Amino acid sequence: MMPVFEITKAATFDAAHYIEQGPADHRYRKLHGHSFKVEASVKGQMQDAGWVADLEGLDTALKSVAAELDHGLLNDRPGLESPTLERLCLYFAERLTPAFPGLSRVEISRPTIGERCALSL
Numbered sequence: 779m780m781p782v783f784e785i786t787k788a789a790t791f792d793a794a795h796y797i798e799q800g801p802a803d804h805r806y807r808k809l810h811g812h813s814f815k816v817e818a819s820v821k822g823q824m825q826d827a828g829w830v831a832d833l834e835g836l837d838t839a840l841k842s843v844a845a846e847l848d849h850g851l852l853n854d855r856p857g858l859e860s861p862t863l864e865r866l867c868l869y870f871a872e873r874l875t876p877a878f879p880g881l882s883r884v885e886i887s888r889p890t891i892g893e894r895c896a897l898s899l
């Protein structure tokens with residue numbers, strides 16, 4: 779049986795958001811910012827080059843999506859009207875899957891506050 783590998787690339791972005799949950803004066807509802815890390819993984823078999831795929835391609839695509847969000851208000855983006863970690867996972871997955879059909883996992887974290895969420899595909 780051919781071994782299956784999972785390769786992963788990470789990128790970071792900083793963005794503002796608010797989440798309309800909880801009582802009217804809840805802190806989630808107030809505009810605030812986070813530093814985010816996104817990790818995307820692709821599964822596949824080793825190609826003749828000795829790799830599943832060149833990590834540079836995944837790096838470029840991941841950074842391009844992260845740059846769209848960097849220093850912006852997440853709530854302004856279609857699909858991120860309620861910008862939870864879960865929605866962010868879906869946002870990245872929808873944008874990466876067409877170029878990377880082997881996309882197997884997207885993880886979004888807020889390292890400074892110890893929160894993360896992973897989407898398995």
Ligand SMILES: Nc1nc2c(c(=O)[nH]1)N=C([C@H](O)[C@H](O)COP(=O)(O)OP(=O)(O)OP(=O)(O)O)CN2
Nearest residue numbers: 795796797805806810861862863864865891893895
């Ligand atoms: N399942 C999820 N739960 C929560 C999400 C989420 O995306 N998915 N998001 C939030 C809020 O974005 C919130 O801003 C997170 O920060 P907070 O809980 O306020 O954490 P802090 O450490 O910054 O605040 P403290 O006051 O220090 O606890 C909440 N839940």
Ligand SMILES: [Zn+2]
Nearest residue numbers: 795810811812
């Ligand atoms: Zn927040």
